Amino acid sequence: MSMRMIRLAVAAALAIGFAGRGEAGTITFNFSGGSGASAFTGSFWYDLDTPDLNPNPNGGDYEPSAAFPMGFSVDGPSGSYSAVADTGIVSVAHYGSISINLFSADGGAFYFSIHSQWAAGGPDDLPASYAVTPDSFGSVAVIVNRLGIREEGDLTSVTTAAAAVPEPASLAMAMVGAVGLLALARRRPA
Structure with a gap:
C-alpha cells in the first residue's frame, strides 16, 4: 500500500x-395527537437542506428525494407504522401555514397541518421547530389502509427530537x- x-x-x-452519521441537515420531530383512548404519538423527519422547488418570498415547496429523504412513523391504538416517503410535498406559506403530505410506496400516508407558525429562518424556509400555542391550531393523521391503521386528530404537541451524536x-x-x-x-x- x-x-x-x-x-x-x-x-x-x-x-x-x-x-x-453524516446527517447534519436531518431533523426529527416528535408529535402527539388525538385525546383519551384515541391518543397517539409519532415522528416525522426531513432534511433542512432540501431545495425549495418554488423559491419566492411568499412560500416554499419541498419534495422528498434520494438526496433529501423524508419519513414518518406512528404508534397508536390501531397499530404502529414507519416509512420513508417516496412522494409528497411540504408546503410553507408566508402567512405561517405549514402543510406536510407524505406518501410511502406501500400505501402509508402522513398528513400534518399547523397554522400560525412563523419560521425563524424565513417565511419560506423549512421549519427547524414548531410550536403548539393557544393561537395555533393543527391536525395530524397517519393512514395505512392495508394494515387497518388510521390515527388522526388534533395536534396536541410537536417537539424537536435530540440529534444523533456519534x-x-x-x-x-x-x-x-x-x-x-x-x-x-x-x-x-x-
Missing part, C-alpha cells in the same frame, strides 16, 4: 469519525485505526 493511499484512508477515517467508542476506534495506518506507513522496509 502506498503512502498516498494510506494518507487518503486516514483522512477518510477521520472525516467519517468526526461527521458521525458514540465515543466509535470515534475512538476510528482514531486508533488512523494512528495504526500512519504507523504502518512510517515503517520502511530495510
Whole structure:
C-alpha cells in the first residue's frame, strides 16, 4: 500500500469519525395527537437542506428525494407504522401555514397541518421547530389502509427530537485505526 493511499484512508477515517452519521441537515420531530383512548404519538423527519422547488418570498415547496429523504412513523391504538416517503410535498406559506403530505410506496400516508407558525429562518424556509400555542391550531393523521391503521386528530404537541451524536467508542476506534495506518506507513522496509 502506498503512502498516498494510506494518507487518503486516514483522512477518510477521520472525516467519517468526526461527521458521525453524516446527517447534519436531518431533523426529527416528535408529535402527539388525538385525546383519551384515541391518543397517539409519532415522528416525522426531513432534511433542512432540501431545495425549495418554488423559491419566492411568499412560500416554499419541498419534495422528498434520494438526496433529501423524508419519513414518518406512528404508534397508536390501531397499530404502529414507519416509512420513508417516496412522494409528497411540504408546503410553507408566508402567512405561517405549514402543510406536510407524505406518501410511502406501500400505501402509508402522513398528513400534518399547523397554522400560525412563523419560521425563524424565513417565511419560506423549512421549519427547524414548531410550536403548539393557544393561537395555533393543527391536525395530524397517519393512514395505512392495508394494515387497518388510521390515527388522526388534533395536534396536541410537536417537539424537536435530540440529534444523533456519534458514540465515543466509535470515534475512538476510528482514531486508533488512523494512528495504526500512519504507523504502518512510517515503517520502511530495510
